[in-house]
Amino acid sequence: MSICIKDQIQNMNIVIGCTVGCAYCYARNNVKRWHMIDDFAAPEFFPGKLKMMEKKRPQNFLLTGMSDLSGWKPEWRDEVFAKIRENPQHQFLFLTKRPDLLDFDTDLENAWFGVTVTRKAELWRIDALRKNVRAKHYHVTFEPLFDDPGIVDLSGINWIVVGTMTGAQSRKIHTEPEWAWSLTDQAHKLGIPVFMKEDLVPI
Template identity: 35%
Template sequence: MAESSGIEWTDATWNPLTGCTKISAGCANCYAEPLSRRLQLMGSDRYHNGFELTLHEHVIDLPMRWKRPRRVFVNSMSDLFHVDVPTDFIQRVFATMVAAKWHQYQILTKRSDRLSELAGQLPWPEQIWQGVTVESAAYVSRIDHLRAVPAMTRFLSLEPLLGPIPNLDLSGIHWVIIGGESGSRSRPIEREWVIDIIAQCDAQQVPVFFKQWGGPAKHLAGRSLDGRTYDGLPAPPSQRIALPTLFPEE
């Protein structure tokens, strides 16, 4: 948990669970795994299990203690919809998000199948944003799962972007984050992939946040494209303009 965050698209992180298991290509160089091991070696109580999935009951109500409104990334060090997280624990995390309604909550998962299964058992007020990670075209089925979730703000994290994603269907999606992988073992991102995805988002009127080029020294690579930064955020539901249908009724 942290009352502030260096992640460009959020203000704070909240980790009622930590640790995870790898599920797809984007997990190969997971930043949370070495960080968890490091915190374990440093003697952190919350990371005594290292990167093993661990529930932290005592921080479920943490956002209630934050009085200043902020955007909160939920489980930056895990995945709330991991198969081994009990449903009632997930429901209690959601209950906190409902109660502490002065914040906005950004949830990301790669386990879109479980998200889809549980969506009907969870509340979806405006402050809860739900997203899925799609690191390449091999995982676009996660977007279909997300579309079925009745969240008022649905978003994609295309990070780490590991390949092109042509023909991206953004119907029912309100925000897209793009980012390259960082770290000593980072896999390269191609400029053409980023340009194409931004063009697709523009054509479908979906705001884009380009987070980083990544690489071994991400601070040197920066996050600008042709001298421009992309800092888009989703509009509030009440301010969104519906796109015209391609096939209006006769």
């Protein structure tokens, strides 16, 4: 998959709701605002949206924009994976903050599994992803970056994203350019593509 920019990614909210409980969760706020489901802490599955995958023109889909993969029931995941296999023309992105709760194998060529890391104390998520999700492609989203992650083990990672806090909280939380440049340098030394979000200096 070539590295895509934000407006090249389609959100496909097959599951809405999350049990992680992040204080700064934009998804929870949007769900409440638009009355998508009654209880954000009780994820719901919307299999009818799988028909979106039948589009012929190749697209990039984010399937966890309103959920966390760790909160998906195994049967939901199996149904989604089966549909992904039927549609190799697309690329599908998944994100989680709780890879320790996952444990599965997949040989899907067009599925990318990633973790969100916002601070050094969360680097364990990368190791847990590689251990618990045996997949073809991995990515890491360092966004919003709250502190300097230092030296990061990016072995086996295929793509990273670096970004800062946006929206109402952006004035309170600032990502230092040095942190972003350090991650970029580490990734480039390993030949890993980097996408720097538009709110940081472009690479």
